[in-house]
Amino acid sequence: MARLKKRKLKYRTARSLFGVLYVLPFLIGFLMFFAVPLVNTIIYSFSNVGVSDQGGMTLSFTGFTNYINLFTTEVSTTSATIARVLTEENSTILTNAPIIIVFSLFLALLANRKFKGRAAVRVIFFLPIVLGLEIVMQMMTENTGGDLVATRGNGIFSQGIANYLLMRYTDLSVSVIDTVTSFVDNIFELISQAGVQTLIYLAGLQSISPSLYEVAKIEGATGYETFWKVTFPSIANITFFVAIYTLVDLFLRSSIAEEVYNFAFIKSKIGVGSALSVVYMLNVLIMLLILLLLLRRMVKKNES
Amino acid sequence: MKAELSKEVKIYLRHKKQKRFIENVFFFCLIAGMCFAILYPVIKLFPTVLCDLEDLGNPDVIWIPIKKSVLSFTAAWRLMMKNGWMTMGYTIGYSAIIMLVEVFISAMIGFALARVKFKGSNVIFFLVILVFLVPPQALLLSQYIHFKNFDILGIFQMFTGDTLDLIDKPVTLFLLGLTGFGVNQSLYIFIFRQFFKNIPKELEEAAMIDGCGFNKTYFKIMLPNAKPAISTVAVLGFVWNYGDTYYTGYFNPGGGYLSYILQTVFDSANKEYTLNALKVWYKLPLVNDFSFDAVKQASILIYLIPLLIVYFIAQHWLVENLENSGIVG
Numbered sequence: 318m319a320r321l322k323k324r325k326l327k328y329r330t331a332r333s334l335f336g337v338l339y340v341l342p343f344l345i346g347f348l349m350f351f352a353v354p355l356v357n358t359i360i361y362s363f364s365n366v367g368v369s370d371q372g373g374m375t376l377s378f379t380g381f382t383n384y385i386n387l388f389t390t391e392v393s394t395t396s397a398t399i400a401r402v403l404t405e406e407n408s409t410i411l412t413n414a415p416i417i418i419v420f421s422l423f424l425a426l427l428a429n430r431k432f433k434g435r436a437a438v439r440v441i442f443f444l445p446i447v448l449g450l451e452i453v454m455q456m457m458t459e460n461t462g463g464d465l466v467a468t469r470g471n472g473i474f475s476q477g478i479a480n481y482l483l484m485r486y487t488d489l490s491v492s493v494i495d496t497v498t499s500f501v502d503n504i505f506e507l508i509s510q511a512g513v514q515t516l517i518y519l520a521g522l523q524s525i526s527p528s529l530y531e532v533a534k535i536e537g538a539t540g541y542e543t544f545w546k547v548t549f550p551s552i553a554n555i556t557f558f559v560a561i562y563t564l565v566d567l568f569l570r571s572s573i574a575e576e577v578y579n580f581a582f583i584k585s586k587i588g589v590g591s592a593l594s595v596v597y598m599l600n601v602l603i604m605l606l607i608l609l610l611l612l613r614r615m616v617k618k619n620e621s
Numbered sequence: 622m623k624a625e626l627s628k629e630v631k632i633y634l635r636h637k638k639q640k641r642f643i644e645n646v647f648f649f650c651l652i653a654g655m656c657f658a659i660l661y662p663v664i665k666l667f668p669t670v671l672c673d674l675e676d677l678g679n680p681d682v683i684w685i686p687i688k689k690s691v692l693s694f695t696a697a698w699r700l701m702m703k704n705g706w707m708t709m710g711y712t713i714g715y716s717a718i719i720m721l722v723e724v725f726i727s728a729m730i731g732f733a734l735a736r737v738k739f740k741g742s743n744v745i746f747f748l749v750i751l752v753f754l755v756p757p758q759a760l761l762l763s764q765y766i767h768f769k770n771f772d773i774l775g776i777f778q779m780f781t782g783d784t785l786d787l788i789d790k791p792v793t794l795f796l797l798g799l800t801g802f803g804v805n806q807s808l809y810i811f812i813f814r815q816f817f818k819n820i821p822k823e824l825e826e827a828a829m830i831d832g833c834g835f836n837k838t839y840f841k842i843m844l845p846n847a848k849p850a851i852s853t854v855a856v857l858g859f860v861w862n863y864g865d866t867y868y869t870g871y872f873n874p875g876g877g878y879l880s881y882i883l884q885t886v887f888d889s890a891n892k893e894y895t896l897n898a899l900k901v902w903y904k905l906p907l908v909n910d911f912s913f914d915a916v917k918q919a920s921i922l923i924y925l926i927p928l929l930i931v932y933f934i935a936q937h938w939l940v941e942n943l944e945n946s947g948i949v950g
Contacts, residue, residue, distance in 0.1 A: 335835040336737030339729045340745055343810070346800025347748055349773075350764060351755075357763035427652055440936055441656045446857070447928050448663065450864030452880045456887060456921040457662050460914050508658050513857070516939070562808075565754060574758035574867065581762050590762050598759035605754055 361591035383592040391589055394579050399593065402576070403600060410567045410604075413507060416500060417563050418556070421511040425518035426548075439519075445512030451570055454509055510566065514559045521555035522548070557612045564605060573597050666918045670694070674905055674912040693912075696899055697920035700886050703877065712863065712879040713927055715791070720858035722798045723806055724851055730801055731813025731850075732839060736825065746814065753807035761871060768793055768872060793872045804861045804868060809854045816850035817843065852938040859931055883924060887917040 362383055364376040393402045428435070428442050447453070479501065483494045500507075525548065533543045573593070580590035626634075670693050672686035702708045734746050757764075771785040787793045797803050801810060820843065828838040844851075869878040874885075886895065892913050899908045899916065 332737055332835055333739035336733040336739045336742065339733035339737075339839075340742075342726055342799060343730045343745065343749070343801040346797070346802045347752070349767070350797065350800065350802045351748075351752055351760065354760040354763040354767055357767070358760060361763060424655060427648075427655065430648070432648070432652075436937075438652055438656065440933070441659055443936060443939070444659055444932070447860055447864075447925070447932050448659070450860070450928075452864055452866050452884055453921060453925065456883060456917055456924075457666065459889075504658055505662050508655075509662070561754075565756070568756045569758075571756075571758070573756075574761055574871075577758060577762055578871070581765075587762065587766075594759040594762055598755055601756055601759070602754065 358591045358594050361587055362595045364588060366587040366591075379588070383588040384596070387589050387592045387596065391580070391586075393576050399576075399596075402573075403596070406571050406573070407600070407604070410564065410571075413503075413510075414560070414563045414567060416507050417511050417514065417567075418559055420508055421514035421559065422518050422552075422556075424508075424511060424515045425522055428515070428519055429522045442515055443512055445509045446516070447512075449509040449512050454506070458506065510563075510570075513566070514563060517555060517559055517562070518552065521552045525551045553615065557615075560608060560612060561605065564608060565601075568601050568604075666922060669911070669915045670919045670922065672915065674899070674903075674908055674915060692903060693915045693919040694923065696903065696916045697923055699902065700895065700898065700916065701879065701882055701920045701923070703882065708877060708879060708882070709927065711877060715794075715876075715878065716859050716862040719794060719798045719803065719862050720855060722795065723803050723809060723858050723862075724854050726799060726801055727806055727809035727854065728813050728844060728847060728851065729839075730810045732817050732843060734810070735814045735817035736843075749801075749807050749810050749814075752802070753805075753811065757867070765871065787872075789873055789875050791873055791876055794868055794876075797868065797872075803858075804865050805857070809858065812854055813847070813850055816847060820846065849938075852935065856932070856935045856939055860928060863928055879924060883920060887913075887920065 360376065363378060363380065365379045365382075367375045367377075387399055391399060393399060395402075397405075424442050428439050432438075448457075479498045480494055483489060483498070484491065487494075529547050529551070530543065533547050538546065577590045577594055577597075580593060581587045668686055671689055671691070672693075673688035673690040674692050674696075704711075730749075734742055734749070765788065768787040771787040787796070794803070798806070801807065824842060824846070825838060828842045833841065864880055865878075866880045866884050869876060869881045870884065874881060885891065892910070895916070896908055896913055899905055899912060905912075
C-alpha cells in the first residue's frame with residue numbers, strides 16, 4: 318500500500334514536472350518578449366534616452382517630462398495633438414464595437430437556421446476572416462483617385478438619396494438620420510471585421526441543447542420569446558468573450574504603432590514614444606476593465 | 622382525407638402557407654443582402670481592374686468597361702513579385718511553417734494549462750489572458766530595441782563580445798512563434814485550453830492504466846483527438862500570418878513577405894514611382910491616379926488567391942467541428 322502511494326506520488330510529481338516543461342516556452346517568451354520590454358518601456362518613458370559613445374544607450378531620469386511633452390508640444394504624423402488622436406480612436410472603437418457584435422450575432426443566427434444552400438451561405442459569411450485582414454481592407458478600400466463605382470454609380474447606394482428619402486417620409490430629426498445612414502454607409506467596413514465573431518457565435522449557438530428549444534415550442538413560445546428567453550441567456554457568456562475579442566481586435570488595428578515608431582526612430586525621441594506606449598496601454602486596459610465590469614454584471618443577471 | 626377538411630381548416634391552411642411563403646421571401650432577402658454586403662467590396666474591384674489602364678477616367682463607364690484589358694494584372698504581378706513565383710511560394714511556405722510551429726506550441730501550452738495541476742498554473746493562465754489583452758504595439762519600441770541588441774543573460778556577449786542584432790532576420794519571427802508570442806497566439810493557447818478542458822478525464826486515465834506515460838498520452842491520445850481545435854487554429858493561424866504586416870513589417874521588413882511588399886509598393890507615398898514604372902514598362906503616357914488604384918486592386922486580387930484556396934479547402938472542417946472546437950468556453 319505504501320509502495321503504491323509512493324508510486325502515485327512519484328507519478329504526480331512527474332506529471333507536474335512535465336506540465337511545467339510544456340508551459341516553459343511560454344514562460345521564457347513571457348520573460349523575454351513581455352515582462353522585460355514592459356519594464357523597459359516604463360523606464361524609457363521616465364527618462365531621456367540618448368546614444369552613448371560606445372553605441373549603447375544612455376538613460377537619465379527626467380520624471381514626467383516625456384508625458385508632459387507628449388500632450389503639450391508633440392504632434393502625430395497627421396499633425397493632430399496626441400490627446401485628439403487618442404479620443405478619436407476611443408470614440409470610433411466604442412461606437413463600432415457594439416455594431417460589430419450585433420452584426421455578428423445576426424449573421425450567426427441567420428447561418429444557424431436550416432435552409433437549402435446553407436453550406437454556401439456559411440462560406441460567404443465567414444469570408445470576412447479573409448477579407449477583413451488589415452492589408453486587404455487597406456488596399457481594397459483606400460482609393461487615391463477616388464472611388465469610381467461609388468461616385469459614378471451613385472443612386473441606389475448613396476447616402477444622399479437615403480437621407481433625402483428618410484427626411485421626406487419620416488419625422489426623424491436630421492442628426493438621427495445622419496448617424497443612421499452613416500452607419501449604413503460604413504456597413505462594408507464593419508461587416509468585414511465580424512468574421513471571427515460570427516464563427517464564435519455560431520459555435521455557441523450550435524452548442525445550445527436542442528431540447529431547450531423543444532420545451533419552448535411545447536410551451537407555446539413565439540420565436541421572439543424563444544430568442545430572449547432561451548437563446549440570449551445561453552450565449553451571454555459568449556457575448557462576453559466576443560465583446561472582449563472585438564475590442565482587442567479593434568485596438569490591434571489602430572494606428573498607434575505607426576505613431577510610436579515615428580516618434581522613436583524618425584524623430585529619435587525614444588522617451589516620448591515610450592510614454593505614448595504606456596499611455597496607450599493604460600487606455601486599452603482601462604477600457605477593457607470597464608467593459609469587463611459592465612458585462613460581468615449582465616452575465617450574472619442572466620445566470621440567476 | 623382531403624374531402625373531410627372543413628372550409629375553416631382550408632382557409633387556415635392557406636393562410637399558414639401564405640405566411641410561410643412571405644417569411645421565406647423575407648429570409649431569403651436578408652441572406653442575399655448580407656452576402657451582398659460582404660462581397661460588395663470585392664465585386665466593386667472588377668470593373669476597375671478589368672478596364673484598360675488609360676481608359677479609367679472615362680465618365681461613360683460604371684460597371685462594364687468599354688476597353689477591356691488584363692494589363693493591370695500583368696503590371697501588378699511584375700510590381701509585387703520581386704522573384705516571380707518564388708515570392709508567393711516563399712510567403713506561403715513561411716506562413717505554413719510558422720502556423721505549424723504555433724499550433725504545436727500552443728497545443729502543448731494549452732494542454733498543460735488545462736489538464737495538469739501545478740503550482741502557479743492559474744497564474745500562468747492569467748498571464749496568457751494579459752498578453753492577449755495588452756496590444757503588442759505598446760511594447761513595440763522596447764521589443765525592437767531588445768531584438769536589436771539581443772542577448773540571453775549576457776551569454777552571447779561573453780562568447781562573441783557583442784550582442785546579436787536580430788532585426789530583419791526571419792529567426793526573430795520564429796522565436797516569437799516558438800515562445801507563444803506570434804500573431805494572436807495567446808488566443809490559440811486559450812482555444813486549446815478550453816478544448817482540452819472539455820475532453821473527458823476517463824480518456825486520460827484509460828491511457829495511464831494502459832501504461833502510457835505523460836508524453837505518450839499527450840502525443841498518442843490527446844493530440845489526435847484535438848482535431849477540431851487544431852483545424853480552427855490552423856486556419857486562423859495561416860490566414861493571420863499570411864496577412865500579417867505588423868510583425869513582418871517591423872521585425873523583418875527585408876524578408877520579402879508578400880503582405881509587406883504590397884504595403885510598401887502600393888503606399889501612396891510611392892505612387893509616383895509606381896506610375897513611372899508603368900509608363901516606362903508598358904509605354905502608357907496617360908496613366909493616372911485611377912490606374913494606380915487599378916493596379917493596386919489587381920494586386921490584392923492576386924494576393925487573395927492562395928488565401929481563398931486555403932479557405933475554401935479548410936472551411937468545411939471549420940464549420941463541421943465548430944461546436945467542439947474549444948472556441949466557446
